[in-house]
Structures are given as structure tokens and as C-alpha cells.
Amino acid sequence: MDETISLILHGCKLAKDLELNLANLASQPEIFSRSCEDIIRVFINARERLNVHQQDTTSYTHHMLFREPRELQQQQNIDPSLQEWLRTSCPSAMETLFHQSQVLVPEKTQMGSGDFVNELGSRSDHVQAIDASDPGRGSSSSSQRPRRRKDEAERRTVRVPAQQFGNTEIPPEDGFTWRKYGQKEILGSRFPRAYYRCTHQKLYHCLAKKQVQRLDDDPYTFEVAYRGEHTCHMSATAPSIPPPATDIAQEMAQTMSAQPQPSAATSLARWLEFSLGSGGSAGCSSSSMAAGAGSGGEGPSTAGRYSKEADYPIIDMADAMFNSGSSSTNSMEFIFPSMMEEKWDQASDKKP
DNA sequence: AAAATTTGACCGAC
């Protein structure tokens, strides 16, 4: 069953890489199509495995999926940038699977064991997650003197190696667009700390931020601390402060051309959330919901948003996802509705 | 022209 999890994560990884390369692939439909088919193949494979287990016992799959998330995470050695992507795309699934915010991969673990090479040629970042409460530099301020703002969001820290080619001083992409708003010399650190906020902060009131700083002892490794939640790419929440329609259109046009379109992969991520997360009746889901509320993420609102759909059993969702046959076009239309018609909102959001 | 970055000033927590 661990292999199935690994497959699903591989699929997510491919989807993430596709998302990152979406803009580049606009002019290369063959590669784009092949990548999509790869992703579909991976998930079909996963579904078949789930089907097998489903025949064994109806609840077996679910129990195994939720058995020991932390243990699984350690076994899989999940790419933390993928974690961040999954976490922002489908928080409850992420929490269920990985107990997010407690991600801890011990030092000197075999980096890259979960590293998948894909046809898009994008390299998989070898990243290492560290606990936000690590007493080391970077969170020293919080451990030494818990400078707490009332509404300060939880910090999630990952270490990311510098790019292998090109300008190694630029921290690798993480799938989001950021605007730098400050830089500070930090006492006792060789390198300054850079402060970024989400580019879409104004338009979507997206409060996500990150701090990037090179390690003293390893200038080719960045420590990236994320704070706040991305609301800009979650179509259900984005218009919570509705901007003028023209601004949205402008923003979307700009987003489509300038960067990967997050909502495409978000659709896939939602399937994960349906399948893996917050399965109402299961005991594990309640704990994950509680953890979401307690650990400072936007847990309650996000988890509640999909609670209805989460009633679907795993196999039903997988079937719904792939039952349009092996035609990549049809499958893609289901998997990436926002890309095809940008109809996801109407399809999933049951607004009055 | 608009968007992004730079950088000194400012502010709140200690």
C-alpha cells in the first residue's frame, strides 16, 4: 500500500512540475499532452491498486492510508516544496497525510530518494524540511524571544538548495509568485534575510509571505520560512473580497502568460483531498480537522468548504476522475476543468 | 507606464 501512496505522490509531483512549466509548454502541445498522459497513467495505476485493495476489504484502503501518516512521510521522504504545494492546494489532505507543521526529516537523511525525473526536464529540488521550532538560526528569534503577534501565522521552514545552473544566488521557484518587500541584515548571520509577500496580496487579499535566507555554513542552501496561507489560487476563497471584474480578467490573463496556472493543479489536488482527507466518518479526519484549527492554518474554513464532497468514497472519486476512458482529452477535461473551460468554480462551488 | 526591487526609515516587541 505504501507503493500506492508513493504512486499518488509521484503523480502529484508530476502535476506540480507540469504546473511549473505550464507557461513554457503553451507552445509545445505534444510535450504537454504527453506529460498529462503520464500523470493520468500514474493515477490510473494508483486507482487500480486501490481497486485491488478495495476488493480485499472495504475499509482496508482507508485504514492503511491513514494508518501512520508520519511514518509514511518518513518513508517517502517527501519533497518539502511538494509538501508546500500540496499543503496550499489541499490543506486537509496534506494534514491528514503528513501532519503538516510537524514535518521533520532528520539531518543527513538521504536527500533525493523521492526524487523523480520527468520529461519536462525540470529538476526536482532536493529539499530538506526542518521543524519550525528548530533552535538553530532562522527561528532563533522565535525560540529566544517568542515575538508573537496576536494573529501571526505559523511558520513553516524548509531548506532549499540553490539552483544547480544559472544564478545560484536566486532561490528556486516554489510555484508561487512573490514580491520582495524588504531585506534585512540579521544579527549573527552572514547573509541578509529577504522578505517576500504574495504578488496577489492586494487583489486577492492573499496574506502568504516568505522569508529567504542563505545558511551561514552553506551559502548554496536557502532557508525558506513560509507564513500565512495562499488564498489567491483557491477559487472558492479568492473572491472573498471581490475585485472589479476587469481586474480579475486582467489578472488572469497576466497570470496565464507569466506563470503557471495554479488552479489547474488545484483541481487535481482537490481530488486528493476528496480521496485522502476529511472523510467525514473516519476517526482520523476529526483529528486532522482539529489539528488544522489548532495549528493555526486556515483549517476550519478550508476543511468545511469541501466537507460535502468529502463524503464520496475513494473509489467513486477515482472512478469519476477517470471513467471517461483512456482518452487523454476527456480525462484532462475532467482533471483540469479550469484549464479547459475555467468552469471549476461553477462546477464545484455551490453558491446560492 | 506599470510592475518589481532596493533601501533607509519607521514601528512594535523585547
Next chain:
DNA sequence: GTCGGTCAAATTTT
């Protein structure tokens, strides 16, 4: 007072 985080005007880039 120091320090880290943010603001915002100036500057650079697109």
C-alpha cells in the same frame, strides 16, 4: 536602547 519585520519613496526593470 536593540532587533526583526514592514513601509514607502526612489530607483530599476519590463
